[in-house]
Amino acid sequence: MPDQEYDVIIIGGGPAGLSAGIYTARARLKSVLIEKMATGGAIVNAGEVENYPGFPKGIGGLELTQQMDEQAKKFGLESIIAEVTELEIKEDKKIIKTSGGDLTAKAVIVASGSERAKLGVPGEDKYMGKGVGYCAVCDGFLYRDKVVAVVGGGNAAINEALELAKFASKVIVIYRRNELRATKIVQERAFATPNMEFMWNTVIEAIEGDDLVRRLRVCNVATDEKSAVDVSGVFVATGSKPNTEFLKGIVPLDETGTVIVNEKMETAVPGILAAGDVRVNSIRQVVSAAGDGAVAAIYAEKYIHEKFKH
């Protein structure tokens, strides 16, 4: 790919990036979206999305983002599958280095989202796909009549636990605090599920087994009591980490690695904006990501117009 020049480069193909793309393409800015995996973002693992306005019956995460993708392409958004390795600022231009070559742009919208954080305990990598899972909607039925654990207490964790409870004989929610963080309606569903149990104030220290996961070594952080729990699987949903490696030293990040932006989604560097889960204080919802994308696109357009008289 030769050095290709764009008005706007959007990094990340989730709801934030796709929404930004709809707006920049409609503004007749030459726009390209770079995605490292496939269009969709983190929401594709969520299964049904119940809280995106306009879909009273709910809509699949993948279906929703596929429709956003179709909508953006209709207005002329280009897209590339490649991984962004570096962002360089050269005078007024931004150079994006990717696994597929270099691209330049007047403005960049970072919508690279976040990845599930790992527990970082022994056995987690070894048993990946062999009992350690990250997508309960995908894998739930493989745990039919088995005991399975979910780590975490937020919406992602409890939704995974509810999904698994449809198949598993028992779901054990393991959480380091003594009360859930999930939205009330999600908590109500969890507490009304007969085959769901809770281990409060508990953290996992190791994941053990033979070819497949067989047990967890856990520790009660309140009493310091250690024990073993027999399970066939464990789903990790403790949090996430922003995909901002390539931004270090270029734009200010907060201590968790999210991009610091103002209410216009502008970073401290003129012409670099951020939207969705990757930005500071994101509420990590599809609807807010889409909103961020629109805001970032509009202020990217304004920046280009003022700076380059486009």
Next chain:
Amino acid sequence: MGKPIAVTDDTFEAEVIKAKIPALVDFWAPWCSPCRMVAPLVEELATEYEGKVLFAKVDVDENPKMANKYGIMSIPTLLIFKGGNPVSHIVGFRPKSELKKSLDAALG
């Protein structure tokens, strides 16, 4: 052109284990979104590696024996077989470039 073949618990042995060339088997299920994201990549690879690698799909919902035998606890899982044995185990959606590396390693 080079479309992956659907194999079952009953045909797995004949189609995959006894294949004369390496085989990539895509363990999937219809409701799994990442599986639907992997599927088009597997189809593209099936065309690119036609004649060199056999491409097969196993619906794990309908074929629990093979999923069980190979310890498939997450989907999508791609297994690459060489001489009837799994030599590569790829869990979740991975970029095409990475899948090609694994296939080339199996061929090399």
